[in-house]
Amino acid sequence: MKHFLDRLQTRKIRLLKIAKDNKELNNISDLAKELNCSTQTLTTTVESLIEDLEELSIQTLSIKIDNKLFIADFSNEFSLDRLIHLYLKKSFEYQVILDCFFNTTKSTSQYAKDYYLSQASTYRKINSVKTILAQFNLELQQASKIQIIGEEKMIRYFFYSFFWETRTSVTWPFPYSKDFIEELRQLLYPENYLKDNTLINENKLDLWFAITLMRVKENELIGSLPEIKKMLQKNPSYLKNKAEITERCLEVNRDLTPQQIDEEVYFYYVVMMYNIYYVEYDDKMMPLLEAINENNEVFKLASVQFIESLNHFLSKPLKIDQYNILLANLISIHMYVFLFEGLLSPFEEPLKTKRFDRIYPSFYKLVKNTYQNFIEFDSFSKYYYNKELLFPSYMLTLFVSIDVKNYTIPISVYLYSSHSKILETILKKELSKMTQYHLFFTDEETDETDLIVSDTFNIPYKLSENRMLIWDPIPSDTDWKNLRDKLSEIKKEKEFLFLD
Incomplete structure (x- = not known):
């Protein structure tokens, strides 16, 4: 704000x-x-x-x-939200941008009267709007009326960023209902997007579709997107529902040609893919994977190369299902960034990626190393240079796409109970629930054992104390804390040694 x-x-x-x-x-x-x-x-x-x-x-x-x-x-x-909304209505910059979107702009002198501003103050505020637009490679034209000019895809990106930044629950300012938008979206979703194996950002999709429909209504069309076209042509929902999709688009603008409708749908598709994440593999992903495999655009090549770079730093290669999930999710990111030329909206508060370092330091370093390796390719650095934009997406996508702990360095644990084998088994089950660690249990102590956990020093052989943790037969809260601290220490040491 x-x-x-x-x-x-x-x-x-x-x-x-x-x-x-x-x-x-x-x-x-x-x-x-x-x-x-x-x-x-x-x-x-x-x-x-x-x-x-x-x-x-x-x-x-x-x-x-x-x-x-x-x-x-x-x-x-x-x-x-209501208070914020009332404050926004008093903002000169907000109102000018809002009027540009709804095509209700006034003369500069009229804005000055409405806001009781001097000519100098009015032009200072107009320049403030121009500064915001310049970050999207757009301009504010002040001829017969004030309007935003520039490439259509960037105008849409700007308006999306603007409305997302200033959103409140007080009002839905668009003439198209969310029900209408939902019906149109359903026609475009690949069938498996409707299952439980995906995460969908409904609010962002609603906003993107509303803005796009408004631009189409005003006959401000997206134009040709040949690089994206191939990605949609194998979408079963698109092929099955093309006639109905065309009909819905004509409800918005009767003058659209079949080619213009297709171009708008390609744009919808990119935006939709970026806001949908796969979390589990499904055979219905096959049409999407076929479209990816037949594509040689930079966003496909970048996605494959990113995974190859990632594999350098994983403890083992990705399984085929997780490879496909990650590829589909990376394609979405790389298509979106390619479309909007790598620009990060100045309105958005970027996720504090450094904070991932506190949650999972070795994973943060894993992604950092992968990105550094990936960006060394000149053909990708042209589009994927903006680390602030990409890094949070990469971090979150990898967390969603793969079970990270299974691809990090495992910790071998020998657990010994002098009291009961049953108790030993129960404790192993409890330790297995500590999913932030990739633990595997050994039946005997060896030189490769990373940690020995025991309820007594009196075990049948001499053990190195620096890899040993002694706790009560029924561990206390302090024992569990000491175990977590010890595992964190071992994990960090092993993984950082590997990543270095």
């Missing part, structure tokens, strides 16, 4: 989010630190927010500062 809300509005929203999520954080000194402002600025912010609530007739929230404590009383009906 930083592009459309001023600093004061942004601080108000952050303050309310903190107050709603963490009621114990109410001391104004602590809140000021959290908001990176002085206590005086925070006090001014609260006073201004009280005025906003009165002006906007929001009676579902009351706030005050009492004895250096910020007190907020939220009713169940309070909607932060």
